[in-house]
Amino acid sequence: MHQVTALPAFKYNYIWCIHSAGKAIVVDPGDADVVQHYLQANNLQLVAILITHHHWDHVDGLPQLQQQWQNATLYLPAAEQHKIKHAAQNYQYLSADDLITIPDLAINFRIISTPGHTLGHICYVAEDAEKNWLFCGDTLFSAGCGRLFEGSAAQMHQSLTLLNQLPADTLVFCTHEYTISNLKFALEVEPDNQAVVEHLDFCQNLRQQGQITLPTTLKIERLINPFLRCEQPQLQQQWQQTNAQNLFTFLRDWKNRF
Numbered sequence: 719m720h721q722v723t724a725l726p727a728f729k730y731n732y733i734w735c736i737h738s739a740g741k742a743i744v745v746d747p748g749d750a751d752v753v754q755h756y757l758q759a760n761n762l763q764l765v766a767i768l769i770t771h772h773h774w775d776h777v778d779g780l781p782q783l784q785q786q787w788q789n790a791t792l793y794l795p796a797a798e799q800h801k802i803k804h805a806a807q808n809y810q811y812l813s814a815d816d817l818i819t820i821p822d823l824a825i826n827f828r829i830i831s832t833p834g835h836t837l838g839h840i841c842y843v844a845e846d847a848e849k850n851w852l853f854c855g856d857t858l859f860s861a862g863c864g865r866l867f868e869g870s871a872a873q874m875h876q877s878l879t880l881l882n883q884l885p886a887d888t889l890v891f892c893t894h895e896y897t898i899s900n901l902k903f904a905l906e907v908e909p910d911n912q913a914v915v916e917h918l919d920f921c922q923n924l925r926q927q928g929q930i931t932l933p934t935t936l937k938i939e940r941l942i943n944p945f946l947r948c949e950q951p952q953l954q955q956q957w958q959q960t961n962a963q964n965l966f967t968f969l970r971d972w973k974n975r976f
């Protein structure tokens with residue numbers, strides 16, 4: 719049985735650590751010390767590192783981790799290979815629909831290409847009888863989505879549409895704790911959406927108790943995340959947009975100024 723633990727890093731980041739029987743995988747280790755501390759405290763051996771995109775808060779821990787864990791395999795987006803400095807002896811560049819297996823943890827991941835936040839951004843999906851897990855970096859957040867640093871709104875909308883095809887019970891492991899502020903925006907977009915009201919209350923209670931709001935599920939996101947709700951005709955009408963992509967572009971632009 720695999721466990722997934724959030725390792726808080728920087729101000730609002732989580733480095734996800736998947737572990738089982740003394741072996742561990744980390745996703746987007748922006749801070750090596752945070753990872754090392756957790757591995758040491760829990761007697762875990764790092765066997766693989768998954769990278770979603772090239773931003774510093776997702777990759778800056780690589781050099782230090784690779785010094786310590788020379789046998790760990792690094793997985794990273796092929797399209798961003800020149801932007802990510804690493805010293806891995808074992809590494810694999812990944813593109814859309816690639817499948818990888820990490821034998822030490824008996825876990826497989828399928829790669830989904832999700833340009834938008836960055837052009838080469840990829841997501842990792844683990845799907846089997848036991849789990850549906852999505853590690854989505856800075857593409858999908860709870861009640862929100864990543865900023866468009868490199869890609870277009872059309873690309874991001876298409877990427878989110880792909881992710882939204884996964885099963886409703888998919889657990890969504892986002893990189894950032896932005897849920898509360900995203901939900902406040904969601905409430906501006908849909909003041910009458912009772913699911914948003916309730917989830918905001920739920921998440922505020924979690925935060926007050928010092929707990930995190932992630933992972934979320936696609937089932938929840940389909941109810942509360944305005945960026946996954948652009949297909950809704952009433953919502954398009956409400957904001958005078960003629961189709962889902964126009965509404966997405968409008969909302970993404972509005973969120974930048976929110």
Ligand SMILES: [Zn+2]
Nearest residue numbers: 771773835856
């Ligand atoms: Zn980023």
